[in-house]
Amino acid sequence: MPLYRCSLAGCLLAGLRGPSGTCMACSRRFCVEHITASSLHDCPTYESDPRAVDDMAEKNLQAELHELAQRLNLVELARVASSLRNGQGCTIHELDDQYLRTLPRGGMNIHLDIVFNDGVEWICRIRRRSASIQDLPLDAQDAVVLSEAATLLFLANQTSVPVPRVFKVVPPSTRDNLVGVGYLLMEKVAGKPMDWSSLNALSKRKVLEQLADIFHSIYEHPFPLIGCLHINNHPLAAFTSASAFSISHLVAEGALSQKEDGSTGFLGPFTSTCEYLKASVASNTLCVSSRESQTSSISHYLALEKSFNRLASRYNFSATKPENFYLRHMDDKGDHILLDDVYNIVAIIDWEWAQTLPEPLAFSSPLFLVDVAAYYEGQDGLSEDERLFVTVLEEKGHATLAKCVRNGRLAHRLAHLLDTDSDSGDIQIHWESYNRLIS
């Protein structure tokens, strides 16, 4: 069964997945027929009236935030936070009209500051109800929040990757949750989101030298399965031991389906790359079957599946030999890295879709190093920034990781071919490049 339904009354088609399935103006999800404006769905579009779209989006956001403010019990949230710090008092700003207007826009989460009387600051991270997760089933929302918490706890306790400390996680479906919504309590880290293009050559090198160490730390912690991190047991104190973590199913939207009984079907975990790629392609073929240009997309997926033998021999993947898998941040556009004023990486944030992957896919360069314009024109060569990262990794003696970055373009193309939200025009470009690189 499809994961989503079209929100138009009477329409029985599946709602499209990802941001492209949600109307920018009314924030509702539609099928392939009704996502575009028509007499049945008559929202303004960015082409026809950008201001009207922005006005409607802002109105929806304010309605969403007011609804959240009504459900959220700030007194209880402050009591919970305080109890986790031996009764240290704290304050949380009241969610009045003016404050709600100043909350940062966009993204899938809302962050509330918790300021303790001794100056310590925490963040309460709450998943947004609207945007692309509007209709995500509750058990899937739980899985996303728990996987993010597990990933942060694992990285903080087992690796040298700098991440905010997590103090409490309450999944959205939790009963008797007096706070009123699911949430994650975590350390507030100083530092600003990185704007890679504004950095000079020296600062870029400084950041990449730290990133090389971070890649290496992740490389030192292999897992036997492909999937997302999962917490084995409570309470949080137990998370400091490696046995507290295991790899469970994938939580990304593209890997979800709905079962007959209404519960969510998850993909994975997988013991081999071959098994993972085959399952992903099968799932994608189902996802795109209600899309525009579905015929070409499906034929790409079938051809992609046929190419897996070549891919396996290129990368040395084997369906029978045990493989090692490594954690990858799945949204590495650059603003996930927080820097201080002298370009030290103080934290890497937003790990909510992180999953394990085989070596070549886990350690291809992060997206912010890719020359995106050239990439979307179908060029296969590495950018200057990617070449610098290769040099830095080699200087540090990480030859395996340097090789992954040097040969990373094929991994990028494969990732975009497996992304259910890739634009159909772009798929053609990824597909042509993928075929050149694998031949």
Ligand SMILES: [Zn+2]
């Ligand atoms: Zn609309």
Ligand SMILES: [Zn+2]
């Ligand atoms: Zn529809």
